[in-house]
Amino acid sequence: EDVQATPAPGMAPSKVLIVYLSRTNNTKAVAGMIHQAVGGTLVALEVESPYPANYQATVQQVARENETGFLPPLRTKIANMEQYDVVFVGFPTWGMQLPPPMKSFLKQYNLSGKTIVPFNTNAGYGVGSSFETVKALALNSSVVEGFSTRGGIERDGVLYVMEGNKKKQVKEAVNTWLKKINLLFSK
Numbered sequence: 385e386d387v388q389a390t391p392a393p394g395m396a397p398s399k400v401l402i403v404y405l406s407r408t409n410n411t412k413a414v415a416g417m418i419h420q421a422v423g424g425t426l427v428a429l430e431v432e433s434p435y436p437a438n439y440q441a442t443v444q445q446v447a448r449e450n451e452t453g454f455l456p457p458l459r460t461k462i463a464n465m466e467q468y469d470v471v472f473v474g475f476p477t478w479g480m481q482l483p484p485p486m487k488s489f490l491k492q493y494n495l496s497g498k499t500i501v502p503f504n505t506n507a508g509y510g511v512g513s514s515f516e517t518v519k520a521l522a523l524n525s526s527v528v529e530g531f532s533t534r535g536g537i538e539r540d541g542v543l544y545v546m547e548g549n550k551k552k553q554v555k556e557a558v559n560t561w562l563k564k565i566n567l568l569f570s571k
């Protein structure tokens with residue numbers, strides 16, 4: 385843990401929101417690392433009708449939703465969005481795109497004037513169009529450089545990977561990134 389680091393001045397915990405979508409908990413782990421570093425309110429994004437437990441069924445449903453532009457209704461409600469200046473948005477890559485629930489979130493809330501900070505885990509194929517879509521959906525926000533790391537490969541039965549040495553490496557990379565984008569400072 386980087387005890388020598390401190391959140392940027394002006395980033396009071398009450399002004400920071402960390403919203404994440406996670407199915408197999410890799411993105412949730414990264415959200416937790418960010419939360420440990422900068423504080424704030426940590427919220428898991430949940431949809432009204434959960435995706436199937438079956439991986440292939442989920443891949444197919446997501447592909448259909450992406451084709452039709454369907455925005456799944458969210459169970460999660462954020463109270464007092466006005467209070468936040470910095471909104472972290474975390475998500476896995478799904479079908480090389482931004483997952484539909486995160487599209488719902490970005491469309492549903494007025495994020496204008498806020499700083500939006502994307503982060504991602506994926507199976508090794510990268511962020512796809514997801515970061516670009518965050519920018520497109522948060523046109524009146526300042527979207528800063530995102531963070532991405534390799535997570536699980538559910539297709540191959542590899543679920544949670546944020547343990548041991550991998551966890552340590554990702555934690556260091558997260559803190560380096562937070563410093564680079566000026567949200568964390570060394571004391």
Ligand SMILES: Cc1cc2nc3c(=O)[nH]c(=O)nc-3n(C[C@H](O)[C@H](O)[C@H](O)COP(=O)(O)O)c2cc1C
Binds near residue numbers: 409477480481536
């Ligand atoms: C429906 C679905 C689609 C996915 N599509 C991709 C993809 O296009 N590219 C990729 O690299 N990984 C893909 N993955 C793998 C996830 O991005 C990866 O396992 C990620 O770490 C999962 O994050 P989570 O544990 O927070 O749910 C997909 C996973 C799911 C469930």
